[in-house]
Amino acid sequence: xxxxxxxxxxxxxxxxxxxxxxxxxxxxxxxxxxxxxxxxxxxxxxxxxxxxxxxxxxxxxxxxxxxxxxxxxxxxxxxxxxxxxxxxxxxxxxxxxxxxxxxxxxxxxxxxxxxx
Amino acid sequence: xxxxxxxxxxxxxxxxxxxxxxxxxxxxxxxxxxxxxxxxxxxxxxxxxxxxxxxxxxxxxxxxxxxxxxxxxxxxxxxxxxxxxxxxxxxxxxxxxxxxxxxxxxxxxxx
Numbered sequence: 001x002x003x004x005x006x007x008x009x010x011x012x013x014x015x016x017x018x019x020x021x022x023x024x025x026x027x028x029x030x031x032x033x034x035x036x037x038x039x040x041x042x043x044x045x046x047x048x049x050x051x052x053x054x055x056x057x058x059x060x061x062x063x064x065x066x067x068x069x070x071x072x073x074x075x076x077x078x079x080x081x082x083x084x085x086x087x088x089x090x091x092x093x094x095x096x097x098x099x100x101x102x103x104x105x106x107x108x109x110x111x112x113x114x115x116x
Numbered sequence: 117x118x119x120x121x122x123x124x125x126x127x128x129x130x131x132x133x134x135x136x137x138x139x140x141x142x143x144x145x146x147x148x149x150x151x152x153x154x155x156x157x158x159x160x161x162x163x164x165x166x167x168x169x170x171x172x173x174x175x176x177x178x179x180x181x182x183x184x185x186x187x188x189x190x191x192x193x194x195x196x197x198x199x200x201x202x203x204x205x206x207x208x209x210x211x212x213x214x215x216x217x218x219x220x221x222x223x224x225x226x227x
Contacts, residue, residue, distance in 0.1 A: 031213060042120070042203050042217030043160065056212055091159060095213060103213050107159035 002026065004108030006092050012114045018080040021111045025073070025094030031055075033105060034067055034077050035091040043091055049075065079113075087115045117142050120218035122204050128224045133194045137221045139187040139204030146216075148207035149180055151189050154220065155200045163189075163202070194225045 005024040013019050025032050031050050035043035046065065048056040052072040060067070064083070069075040079086055089112050093105040122139045129135050141149075149166040164171065166178040166187055177190040187204055204218040 040124070040219065042205075042219050044217070045214060048212065048214065056214060104162055105213070105215065107161070109159050 004092055004094055004106055006090075006108040006111055008111055009109065010112050010114075012116065013082055014116050015084055016081040018078065019082055019113065020076050020078045021090050021092075021113075023075045023077070023092030023108060025075075025092070026106055028096065029094035029106075030072075030097050031095045031103075032069055032075050033093040033095075034075070035093065035107075037089045037091055037110070039088070046077070082113075082115045084115050087113055089113070118218075119143060119216045120204055120206050122218035122221050124219055124221060126222040126224050128226060129194055130226050131194055131196060133225075134190065134192045135194055135223065136191075137189045137202055137204070137223075139189075139218055141185050141187070141204075141206045141216075143206070143208065143216075144182075144185060145209035146185075146206045147209050149187050150205040150207070150215075151176075151178060151187075152203040152205050152217070153200045154203055160203055160217075191223075194223075196225050196227060199223055199225045 007022050033048050034046045037043040046060045047067045049069040052069050067077045089110040091110045092108045095103045095105045120141050151163040152160040153163045154160040166180045168180050170179045175192045179188045201220040201222050203220045206216045208214045
């Protein structure tokens with residue numbers, strides 16, 4: 001079974017530029033998550049989708065970050081404009097359904113963003 | 117206070133040693149508990165769930181103490197391949213599947 005796919009794997013931009021990341025979840029997974037992992041920290045949830053609807057975006061900095069999952073499958077996360085503190089690994093994860101403690105989240109390889 | 121707290125380490129141990137990681141969480145309504153493993157520059161992967169009765173998977177044993185809001189992971193007979201960061205993870209209560217990650221504990225097993 002194919003895992004969660006993400007692209008690009010690496011991105012270097014200058015502050016105030018824009019950047020977009022793409023994620024394709026495991027086939028059939030209804031729930032998709034975007035996490036930010038800053039060096040030395042654990043992943044922090046930015047936004048959670050159930051199909052094409054937003055379940056939780058309470059920790060998404062909405063003044064500069066946006067995300068969409070228009071057809072309920074793949075998703076994009078955008079940062080506009082980027083700041084130095086946005087340098088991190090952006091991880092996408094998916095799970096089969098939203099409910100239940102045993103609903104395992106599977107992570108993609110991440111996109112490593114460096115903002116100069 | 118952080119929602120999930122772990123000793124960041126690093127823990128440097130020789131092969132064959134037994135090592136224990138501890139974790140505390142602040143939300144008493146948390147429902148489920150996990151240990152994830154993250155290799156250097158890789159994504160996190162589920163290692164095991166943690167149950168109140170304690171559970172074991174080969175050389176790995178996880179324990180949960182709800183009264184103390186404390187989670188542990190014990191690794192016996194450490195292998196070089198166990199070197200990684202171990203993330204303590206708590207699932208919030210409610211109808212979401214929101215996971216709260218600790219900062220992780222770095223384990224380095226030495227030959």
